[in-house]
Amino acid sequence: MVRVSEIFGPTVQGEGPLIGKPTVFVRTGGCDYRCVWCDTMFAALPEHSQTWAPMSAEEILDQVKKLSGGQPILITLSGGNPAMQDLEPLIKLGKSQGFSFSLETQGSIPRDWFSQLDWLFVSPKPPSSQETPDWSQIEACVNAAGSADIAMKVPVFDEIDYEFAKSVEKRFPTLPLYLQVGNEQTSTEDTKALHEHMIGRYRWLVDLIARDQWYSPTILPQLHAIIWGNERKR
Ligand code: SF4
Numbered sequence: 001m002v003r004v005s006e007i008f009g010p011t012v013q014g015e016g017p018l019i020g021k022p023t024v025f026v027r028t029g030g031c032d033y034r035c036v037w038c039d040t041m042f043a044a045l046p047e048h049s050q051t052w053a054p055m056s057a058e059e060i061l062d063q064v065k066k067l068s069g070g071q072p073i074l075i076t077l078s079g080g081n082p083a084m085q086d087l088e089p090l091i092k093l094g095k096s097q098g099f100s101f102s103l104e105t106q107g108s109i110p111r112d113w114f115s116q117l118d119w120l121f122v123s124p125k126p127p128s129s130q131e132t133p134d135w136s137q138i139e140a141c142v143n144a145a146g147s148a149d150i151a152m153k154v155p156v157f158d159e160i161d162y163e164f165a166k167s168v169e170k171r172f173p174t175l176p177l178y179l180q181v182g183n184e185q186t187s188t189e190d191t192k193a194l195h196e197h198m199i200g201r202y203r204w205l206v207d208l209i210a211r212d213q214w215y216s217p218t219i220l221p222q223l224h225a226i227i228w229g230n231e232r233k234r
Helices: 046-051 057-068 088-096 112-116 135-144 159-171 191-212 223-228
Strands: 002-012 022-028 053-055 074-078 100-105 119-122 149-156 177-181 218-220
Touching: 002 046, 002 057, 002 223, 022 057, 053 057, 057 088, 088 100, 088 112, 112 135, 119 135, 149 159, 159 177, 159 191, 177 191, 191 218, 191 223
Parallel strands: 022 074, 074 100, 100 119, 119 149, 149 177, 177 218
Antiparallel strands: 002 022, 002 053
């Protein structure tokens, strides 16, 4: 059984290489990190575990199918840290029925079944998170992904994070790198203020890469935060 925090969609992927792609999210419960700016604490902290439903692979896929109208769709495995749980039966079952899978993790727990994913997105947490990435585990995650498409994604909140992102590229020079504007305004109800903030931070980040003539990464806003603010289930 998998502890599931929420299943929602169809919506579009708001981050990383699949930005804009229609998807259903399966958000698992539980995380081994405690990033200070985490915007999904309801899926990370054990005190929310009473809201997590134990579900079999069949039950999860049935729920996804209800949402997708029975059509195969990209399933985004997110969390929390989805690598904490055994998602191999779900991936096998879904792929046998035409679904594709991406998984987003901070890279702390490598799993053999990463090789069955279509995409693995590893997001080493920068210094502003107040967590410390374990590079040997991140490397093991990348190696476990085999022929899956892999990309690195770093949220950037400040210039120290930005320098950290450069170090990620040095460690993994062959992997595509995505810089994601950090959204520290997790509690604002004011969508206009959030827009202005996110756009300002995006411009700030573009100015940095232009200043440094660093042209290899892709710079993305948090699309879902711009479109839907900090609403959940989008
Ligand atoms: S790794 Fe992700 S889910 Fe876990 S605490 Fe950090 S931001 Fe939240």
